[in-house]
Amino acid sequence: xxxxxxxxxxxxxxxxxxxxxxxxxxxxxxxxxxxxxxxxxxxxxxxxxxxxxxxxxxxxxxxxxxxxxxxxxxxxxxxxxxxxxxxxxxxxxxxxxxxxxxxxxxxxxxxxxxxxxxxxxxxxxxxxxxxxxxxxxxxx
Amino acid sequence: xxxxxxxxxxxxxxxxxxxxxxxxxxxxxxxxxxxxxxxxxxxxxxxxxxxxxxxxxxxxxxxxxx
Numbered sequence: 001x002x003x004x005x006x007x008x009x010x011x012x013x014x015x016x017x018x019x020x021x022x023x024x025x026x027x028x029x030x031x032x033x034x035x036x037x038x039x040x041x042x043x044x045x046x047x048x049x050x051x052x053x054x055x056x057x058x059x060x061x062x063x064x065x066x067x068x069x070x071x072x073x074x075x076x077x078x079x080x081x082x083x084x085x086x087x088x089x090x091x092x093x094x095x096x097x098x099x100x101x102x103x104x105x106x107x108x109x110x111x112x113x114x115x116x117x118x119x120x121x122x123x124x125x126x127x128x129x130x131x132x133x134x135x136x137x138x139x140x
Numbered sequence: 141x142x143x144x145x146x147x148x149x150x151x152x153x154x155x156x157x158x159x160x161x162x163x164x165x166x167x168x169x170x171x172x173x174x175x176x177x178x179x180x181x182x183x184x185x186x187x188x189x190x191x192x193x194x195x196x197x198x199x200x201x202x203x204x205x206x
Contacts, residue, residue, distance in 0.1 A: 075166040139178025
């Protein structure tokens with residue numbers, strides 16, 4: 001695998017695990033706490049984002065140490081696969097934004113708006129990452 | 141698209157995929173993908189590959205007729 005393909009796999013796994021954990025915890029909170037206004041999601045959301053950045057940086061450093069000659073090499077195939085993956089992910093992101101807009105117009109509690117937007121972002125990254133991984137394996 | 145890259149590498153003193161990749165500025169995995177028909181290189185990269193073997197692009201790559 002090229003460095004960029006390894007990086008794509010790592011990010012796909014990290015996003016799924018880290019944000020997956022966040023949403024499992026939040027759904028647990030929604031079940032346990034009847035009033036969503038009382039759910040302290042802000043701190044959790046920020047901590048999740050910081051954790052993802054930290055883990056992403058750490059794993060990429062490890063990847064670079066494991067293959068120093070290949071670290072950070074990007075070529076036209078990497079760029080094309082990345083472009084197409086992001087293009088597909090963009091549609092999912094757009095749906096997430098529209099859902100967020102809809103919830104805002106309906107005056108729904110911002111807990112739901114924030115988490116709907118985050119879910120849209122996470123789903124778009126998962127779809128983009130999955131698309132790229134398939135393109136790397138099957139061909140462009 | 142088909143290509144003769146594997147044969148040309150072997151005729152060029154058993155040039156490795158890594159060696160070819162370094163000469164044309166792509167990753168080794170991209171050379172593998174091109175050889176296996178999983179990736180069609182850009183025109184620029186196609187010309188660079190042809191130039192490495194001292195051939196024309198037509199001699200290296202084939203496009204099936206309808």
